[in-house]
Amino acid sequence: MFANKNISTMTINNRIEQIIEKLYKGNKRAFATAIGVAPTVIENVVGTRQGKPSYGLLEKICAIESISIAWVITGEGAMLNSCNSPTSYDIKNLADSHKINETRPRIPFEAAAGSLSLVTQSVTEAQCEQIPIVPGFPAYDFTIIVKGDSMEPEFHSGDELACKILRQSSFIQWGRPYIVDCLDGVVLKRIHDAGDDILCTSDNKNYGDFKIPKREVNHLAIVVGMMRLF
Template sequence: MNIFNTTNMSIISRILLIAENEGVRITSFEKIIGASKGVLSRAAKNNTDIQSKWITSIVEKYPKYNAHWLLTGNGEMLHKEKPYKEPTNNFSLATDSKVEYQTVPLYDIEAYAGLVPLFKNGVEKPLEHISIPGIPKCDGAVHVTGDSMYPLLKSGDIVLYKKINNIKDNIFFGEMYLISVDMDGEEYVAVKYINKSELKDHIKLVSYNQYHAERDIPLSKVRALAFVKASIRINSMN
């Protein structure tokens, strides 16, 4: 919680607050975010702006801090974390290295109007962060919608994902993916298994729910893709 108003402070002043809160000297803080010596200290001395890449690096290195607060001074300095003991399902590959503990940003995919803008700009505005142990490194998490993967995944469940940059060469058939497909100019986002298609330059989208038919789509229609590494089910008690 903010104990004083930070909206009138500069971004560099709020960065200094983060360093102070972490108990880190500014020179050490520069090293942690990959900046050259003096990048932050000079900006603090002259009260000047810094490059956006250093702000992005701070958010990535210290995900518990609210990026919206860092940029504007509005809101809380720290995210309210939801502690989850274990993932409900683990879909990691046999070759994946597991991280003992990580904090994963949870995003509202509707706020970004799709997966493509989320992957491009998602670091800026997560809803909150999820603390989770024992899964491979993840880039983010989103809520599941629809029932195509029911009962394995239910609408409202959370899936944790790892983005795929080179889609054509990095599909492992039979695995579960978070996928964005161009359907007549509209973006269709879903969680699906991807299998090999008998059609040239196509992939087959497969649901866990037996009432959803398989579908072959051109690989060129895939706009964004991510491995689903784990899922979390929120059980509410009335």
């Protein structure tokens, strides 16, 4: 069913697009809603960018309409089958064997490198664009785009930072640059212990220091890598 003799010449992006055409009459927004992700996630895969889908996205796609994971990843067999949904382990093994890149979410708001930016709601991974992992970087959980000049000369506006979420407060490396997620928003600063507060400092001395109460900090993520366009 829905087999295509030319399917072997298609990419995984083409096959996902074919699912949308066949089952959702080309409506990408309806498809995104059906699998529980933001429309921008689907647009990143089937649009101009042609980004590689993450393991999580593949799992969501293959959980609907009995989509064959083997067909999605390899193009072999039919689009639909009657088998049980594959496990994440199955998807990862198939994806790895066919060189489907693992990805990390790019947080769709910018780190306000200058002052706290108001973020009114949390951003889920399903709302994020998925970016292939950068080889050679230490392990990281997400990337985020810098805005402003308060962390120059080390970080420039437009730099993309790879960040690892801190799981235990005892592992804080004071003096290092962190993404600080607090009640008032998200900010990129060097952080220092100040008793009940975290002291945030800028590399650009034109910007003053400020404190954030530790009780208002939701997450800390240390910067472990940086990408810059020249």
